[in-house]
Amino acid sequence: MSAEPKKAHNFIQNLIEDAVTKGEHTGQVVTRFPPEPNGYLHIGHAKSICLNFGIAETFSGACNLRFDDTNPEKENQEYIDAIKRDVQWLGYTWAGEVHYASDYFDSLYYFAEELIEKGKAYVCALSADEMADYRGSLTAPGKNSPYRERPVDESLKLFRDMRDGQYQNGEMVLRAKIDMASPNINMRDPILYRIRYADHHQTGNKWCIYPMYDFTHPISDAMEGITHSLCTLEFEDHRPLYDWVLDNITAPCQPRQIEFSRLNLNYTITSKRKLKRLVDENFVDSWDDPRMPTISGMRRRGYTPESLRTFCDMIGVNKAGGIVDMGMLEFAIREDLNTRAPRAMCVMRPLKVTLTNYPADKTETLVLPVHPQNPEMGQREVTWSQVLYIDRADFVEEAPRKWKRLAPDKAVRLRGGYVMTCKEVVRDASGEIAELRCEYDPATLGVNPEGYKPNGVVHWVSESDSVECDINLYDRLFNHESPDSDKDGDLTDHVNPESLVVLKGARAEKNLATPRTDLPYQFEREGYFFCDQELTAKADKPVFNRTVTLRDSWGK
Ligand code: ATP
Ligand code: MG
DSSP, X not given: OOSXXXXXXXXXXXXXXXXXXXXXSOSOOXXXXXXXXXXOOBHHHHHHHHHHHHHHHHTTOEEEEEEOOOOGGGOOHHHHHHHHHHHHHTTOOOSSSOEEGXXXXXXXHHHHHHHHHTTSEEEEOOOHHHHHHHHOOSSSOOOOOTTTTOOHHHHHHHHHHHHTTOXXXXXXXXXXXXXXXXXXXXXXXXXXXXXXXXXXXXXXXXXXXXXXHHHHHHHHHHHTTOSEEEEXXXXXXXXXXXXXXXXXXXXXXXXXXXXXXXXXXXXXXXXXXXXXXXXXXXXXXSTTOTTSSBHHHHHHHTOOHHHHHHHHHHHOOOSOOOOXXXXXXXXXXXXXXXXXXXXXXXXXXXXXXXXXXXXXTOEEEEEEESSTTOGGGOEEEEEEESEEEEXXXXXXXXXXXXXXXXXXXXXXXXXXXXEEEEEEEEEOTTSOEEEEEEEEETTOTTSOOSSOOXXXXXXXXXXXXXXXXXXXXXXXXXXXXXXXXXXXXXXXXXXXXXXXXXXXXXXXXXXXXXXXXXXXXEETTTEEEEEOHHHHHHHTXXXXXXXXXXXXXXXX
């Protein structure tokens, strides 16, 4: 279980607390997080993880991790491994072994036969089209299948033949016998089992029939002794079926399904299927591309588990739905990193500065705090020398009014160092500014200059004691508030072409030669940046991913 106590109360917690107080609930509270291993987890799953593990934690109960693996064609081991890693990284520990719905295939099959024997299920040979036709609509009742009243023995034999590979995909299905006139379409004799000749990542080729989600889920919950089965609102209409399944078999217990609203975040998408498209169609590099709203992508970008848990606390849990502003997620990571991230200087677009009055063979060691408000984080050293770099963006030849940086004949303080004045602009053959020649004021280390005022503070590094690095400036992946609800276009039309800008040849202070891999840095005046270990290994120089800018400047 995670270290942090849950702060906000949510309606599910209240409901359980109430049941406990009234004695309606006794014994342990057991929840589960049930992902389908058909993609990587995203920020929406983080909400479900925090809720399920959080509830278990609050009531000193247990939370299982169960792979809901009934679609072998779409699932694989890579996804299973990634999901386990992400849950652990968020700081949660599942109870006991990992579970798989496929662990229960034998039991599910047994319960299916039980339903057939009780006259509650039958094998149906309608084609998919016919079945759709028989199903009716929201306004019209369905019609009974001609196979609905076939004798129990016949259904039982056909079901066993299905299992034994006597039929092809789509030839037969097993259906629950409930009510074709039910106003709830989910209750109109839903399919329980279908034929699929597919190798399964857990059970190999043992089965050629696979149970449907609505049959599998309640039984898996019951097999594990789940007390509260928390799921998203689209399953509200499936609850009668969830209860029907458990009411009509000899279920080991009767879990209770409770629905809450999905997390929707603007400027991104929360659907594994759609995220997979971005990977498959090369709009991003991988599932863990730092632009992806996947947990692994956010981790690589520099999001911390704490910030994601805080975010999930901030958005709360309810049935109302709505769309959460991406700014809230960015706020959560800024808040966390502001208090914890070590500070460093990195010049993104270096411009050479020569201090004409500083000896070429001299250097000085300057001591700066790792974090200005956290003295216990210690100190760092940077080197002052004749040749320095500042950012090209911090110099202009014609200073506008209120310009707070460097310009000809203006002075600025170099953060943690001396004040210098720009005396000359040197150009290269093409007319580009190649160098600034400046004079430093030796009387200004840690004190204000006499008789003049510096025009602001800029960050810098020394030439001799800095390391070259590459910078990935990440921005939002989409430039549309709801990229997947554009009726006239495709979500890929809205991929932000500036979601990644690569800067080569930035220079960082020497302390970043071997960067920390546990937390992003705050690059002073620039934002938060996290070392990308995979790219750093490839580039043999540090590569940093921008986690988030210092301030919210989206759309401004
Ligand atoms: P996706 O469309 O991304 O595949 P899903 O709901 O099909 O989503 P599952 O792997 O079945 O994904 O989800 C595991 C659990 O996470 C479920 O209980 C599901 O309800 C929950 N979940 C998925 N997406 C969200 C979301 N956006 N907000 C909150 N919970 C979510
Ligand atoms: Mg799904």
